[in-house]
Amino acid sequence: GQATVELTPFKRVTGVDLSSKMIENTPTSTGQYEYIQASVENLTFLEDSSVDLVISAQACHWFDCNKIWPEVARVLRKNGSVAFWVRYSQLRLARYPSLTPRINAYVEGTDPLNSIGSYWEQPGCAILDNHLIEVPDANEVVPGAFSDFKRVFFTG
Numbered sequence: 001g002q003a004t005v006e007l008t009p010f011k012r013v014t015g016v017d018l019s020s021k022m023i024e025n026t027p028t029s030t031g032q033y034e035y036i037q038a039s040v041e042n043l044t045f046l047e048d049s050s051v052d053l054v055i056s057a058q059a060c061h062w063f064d065c066n067k068i069w070p071e072v073a074r075v076l077r078k079n080g081s082v083a084f085w086v087r088y089s090q091l092r093l094a095r096y097p098s099l100t101p102r103i104n105a106y107v108e109g110t111d112p113l114n115s116i117g118s119y120w121e122q123p124g125c126a127i128l129d130n131h132l133i134e135v136p137d138a139n140e141v142v143p144g145a146f147s148d149f150k151r152v153f154f155t156g
Contacts, residue, residue, distance in 0.1 A: 003057035004033065010052070016040050041067035046075045053081050060084040060135055061127035069138045073145035082146070084135065086128050 004015040005027060015035040017023055026035045036045060040056075041064050054072050056063070072082055093099050109115025127134045131153060138146040 003055055004035075007053075007055075008032075014046070014051075016043070041071060043071045043075050048074055049077050051075045051080060052077055053083070055082075056084040058086060058128070060132060061124045063135075065136050065141055069136075069141035069145070072138070073142045079147075082138070084132060086131060 004013050007013045011032065013033045015023075015026055015033065016038050017026075017035070018037065018039055020037050023035050023037045027033065038045065040059075054076060060068075076082065093103075106115050107117060107120075109117040112118050123134070132151075137151075138149050
């Protein structure tokens with residue numbers, strides 16, 4: 001995906017996306033970067049214990065966690081890392097807290113004439129809004145496969 005362009009310190013970066021359009025919009029594959037159109041739940045093109053870092057920017061709400069966590073456990077090297085993140089949350093105007101209910105009604109509403117909520121795919125949007133809390137911990141799916149699993153929340 002798009003977040004791979006920031007991984008220049010790594011010798012080899014493999015970007016995976018199900019969408020052909022996303023792959024078309026990535027930088028050209030080079031010796032360091034390779035982009036593959038595939039499902040992240042099926043990483044058969046990667047060898048066991050061959051990956052140092054698995055990331056997902058703004059996408060893990062689409063994953064089938066019962067499939068991806070076993071695949072990540074298979075391809076991740078010992079002491080490897082996984083980072084899934086969300087780049088945005090619902091808009092909040094700290095100086096105008098009274099607007100929050102109006103913003104939420106517009107973003108989450110079901111009336112297509114007065115809101116955009118019906119255009120967001122669910123449950124994906126709700127999973128993002130809840131900061132990926134619904135994404136199960138890796139060790140719940142693959143017991144003992146991941147050490148030091150923790151969730152870290154950053155707010156701006």
